[in-house]
Amino acid sequence: MNNETLKGHLDFLLLSILANGAAHGYAVIESLRQRSGGHFDLPEGTIYPALHRLEEQGLLKSRWDETAPRRRKVYSLTAKGQQSLSKRQAEWLAFSKAINATAGI
Amino acid sequence: MNNETLKGHLDFLLLSILANGAAHGYAVIESLRQRSGGHFDLPEGTIYPALHRLEEQGLLKSRWDETAPRRRKVYSLTAKGQQSLSKRQAEWLAFSKAINATAGI
DNA sequence: CTTGACACCTAGCAATACTAGGTATAAACT
């Protein structure tokens, strides 16, 4: 909720969302909310800078969709982004396993 | 590893460790390493400030053990800490579930 | 014609794990 638990995991979520197909920022927010069952209801000030970061790192690429009624910046995974996603998924599984083991769950 | 994935989850781990019995800081580091299967090999500069923070918040209490060959500051859970642990465990379960759902795992 | 949903953006804040340094004792090795 209002704590810092998401830190370091947001990029993984964004890459996961975009692995299911290109999407613009606002739609990413909506997907995050729906697919997490309402758990991840994140403000724009969180998502947009994160998308910019990932693009700057070469994990995402974007294009402006001018055909839509409103201007939209559509993001999609690069090959490097796909690679990073696989790596991050493995890291997440190891991380959550380690937490569970440590916490005795 | 070297990323920020631990952020916001360390307190939960520390409370979990100390729920199994009082321990001093150096032993907590050792427990974290062992119980996580080597995944959490955390530097002292991470653990000591975190323990101080938790004590300041009233989740831990400490006493100096002078009987040991070297001086040791032994931490144990308070009632408030026990409560917080239960809450954090539920939050962790919800969080990891939400991540898995979002990532499609 | 104003409210709300859509759709983008950024400067600064707050929190936190970590780096890099420090002190000190006991055991083990050379």
Added chain:
DNA sequence: AGTTTATACCTAGTATTGCTAGGTGTCAAG
């Protein structure tokens, strides 16, 4: 005897990052 290693504590400063709080603009609905 002297040096290294493991034990055991500490803190000032750094870097990253999610978020707050503001801003701009379009379009549909009331």
